[in-house]
Amino acid sequence: MLLYRSAVWFAKGLREYTKSGYESASKDFIPDELEVQVPGRAFMVTGGNSGIGKATAFEIAKRGGTVHLVCRDQNRAEGARGEIIRESGNQNIFLHIVDLSDPKTVWKFVENFKQEHTLNVLINNAGCMVNKRELTEDGLEKNFATNTLGVYVLTTALIPVLEKEHDPRVITVSSGGMLVQKLNTDDLQSERTAFDGTMVYAQNKRQQVVLTERWARAHPAIHFSCMHPGWVDTPGVRLSMPGFHARLGARLRSEAQGADTVLWLALAPTDAVQPSGRFFQGDFLPGCEGAPDPPLRAARVWEGLFPFPVIVPGLPWQGGSFACRGGL
Numbered sequence: 001m002l003l004y005r006s007a008v009w010f011a012k013g014l015r016e017y018t019k020s021g022y023e024s025a026s027k028d029f030i031p032d033e034l035e036v037q038v039p040g041r042a043f044m045v046t047g048g049n050s051g052i053g054k055a056t057a058f059e060i061a062k063r064g065g066t067v068h069l070v071c072r073d074q075n076r077a078e079g080a081r082g083e084i085i086r087e088s089g090n091q092n093i094f095l096h097i098v099d100l101s102d103p104k105t106v107w108k109f110v111e112n113f114k115q116e117h118t119l120n121v122l123i124n125n126a127g128c129m130v131n132k133r134e135l136t137e138d139g140l141e142k143n144f145a146t147n148t149l150g151v152y153v154l155t156t157a158l159i160p161v162l163e164k165e166h167d168p169r170v171i172t173v174s175s176g177g178m179l180v181q182k183l184n185t186d187d188l189q190s191e192r193t194a195f196d197g198t199m200v201y202a203q204n205k206r207q208q209v210v211l212t213e214r215w216a217r218a219h220p221a222i223h224f225s226c227m228h229p230g231w232v233d234t235p236g237v238r239l240s241m242p243g244f245h246a247r248l249g250a251r252l253r254s255e256a257q258g259a260d261t262v263l264w265l266a267l268a269p270t271d272a273v274q275p276s277g278r279f280f281q282g283d284f285l286p287g288c289e290g291a292p293d294p295p296l297r298a299a300r301v302w303e304g305l306f307p308f309p310v311i312v313p314g315l316p317w318q319g320g321s322f323a324c325r326g327g328l
C-alpha cells in the first residue's frame with residue numbers, strides 16, 4: 001500500500017508540485033489579492049532566514065508589514081535580516097533567536113515577546129527532516145520536537161496574543177509529503193521501528209494538519225490554515241533530500257513560488273481564505289484522502305504533546321478538506 005500510495009503521490013507531484021505545475025496553476029491567480037500594503041500588521045515567520053520562510057518574510061517586508069524572524073542561528077539570521085531590510089527598505093524587521101526544538105525556550109520566548117509586541121499573523125514555517133534518529137537535550141526525537149512540538153508550543157502560547165488583534169491568522173507550512181502516510185500516533189518518538197526520516201517527517205506534517213483542524217474549531221476568532229508549498233529548491237531540500245533534489249533539478253519551484261500560497265493565506269482578503277482549518281494543496285489524491293484519521297488517533301497526537309497541558313477537549317477529526325490557490 002505504501003508503495004502504491006507513494007507512486008500515485010509522486011505522479012501527482014510531477015504534475016502539480018513542480019515549477020510547471022505552479023506556472024499552469026498561476027494563470028488562475030487573482031493578482032489583486034496580493035497587491036496589498038500591510039503597514040501596522042505584524043507577522044512572525046519562523047525559519048525566516050532561509051528558503052520559503054525568507055522569501056515569505058521578504059514579500060511581507062516589501063508590503064510594509066512588521067516582520068518578526070524567529071531563527072535558531074544568530075549569524076545566518078542576521079545575514080538574512082540585513083538582506084531583507086536592504087532590499088525591501090523596511091526597517092521594521094526584528095530578530096529573535098529561538099531553537100524551536102526546545103519547548104521550554106519557546107515558551108519563555110513568547111512570555112517575553114508578548115510584553116513588548118503585538119502579533120496579527122503567525123507563520124509556522126521552520127521545519128526539518130533529520131535522517132538519523134537524534135535526540136534533543138530533553139530526550140525528544142528531533143523531527144517531532146521541531147515540526148510538531150515546537151509548532152504546538154509556539155502556537156498555543158501565542159493564541160492569547162493573536163486573539164487580541166484584528167483578523168489574526170496562523171499558517172503552518174506542512175507538506176504534501178504527509179499524504180504518503182496515514183496518521184500513526186503509536187510511536188511519536190520513533191523508538192519502535194527502523195528509523196526513516198522521510199516517513200517521520202510525513203507523520204509530523206500530518207500531525208500539523210490535525211493540530212490545524214483542532215485549533216480552528218477551538219479558536220474561532222483566529223483563522224488557521226496549513227499548506228503544501230510544492231517542491232521547492234531550498235537549502236533544506238538540498239541537504240536532507242540530495243537524491244530528490246538532483247533528480248528534480250530545474251523542475252523544482254523557486255523559493256518565491258514556494259512562498260506564494262503562504263503569502264496568499266497571510267495577505268488575501270479574509271473572505272477569500274475561509275473557512276478556517278483547511279489544508280491547501282490541490283486536487284484530491286485518490287486513495288489517500290478517503291479514510292479520515294479516526295478521532296482517537298488524532299486525539300492522541302494532541303494528548304501526546306507532553307509536557308504541556310491539553311487545553312482543548314477532544315474534538316472530532318473531520319478528515320482533510322482540500323482547497324488550493326490555483327490547484328497547487
Ligand SMILES: NC(=O)c1ccc[n+]([C@@H]2O[C@H](COP(=O)([O-])OP(=O)(O)OC[C@H]3O[C@@H](n4cnc5c(N)ncnc54)[C@H](OP(=O)(O)O)[C@@H]3O)[C@@H](O)[C@H]2O)c1
Nearest residue numbers: 047050051052072099100101125126127175231232234236
Ligand atoms: N522545500 C520543499 O520542497 C518543501 C516541501 C514541503 C514542505 N516544505 C516545508 O517548508 C518549510 C520551509 O522549508 P525550506 O524548504 O524552506 O527549507 P530551509 O531553507 O532549510 O528552511 C528551514 C528553516 O527552518 C529553520 N529551522 C529548522 N529547525 C529549526 C529549529 N529547531 N529552530 C528554529 N528554526 C529551525 C532553518 O534554520 P537554519 O537555517 O538554521 O537551518 C531554516 O530557517 C519547512 O517546514 C518544510 O518542511 C518544504
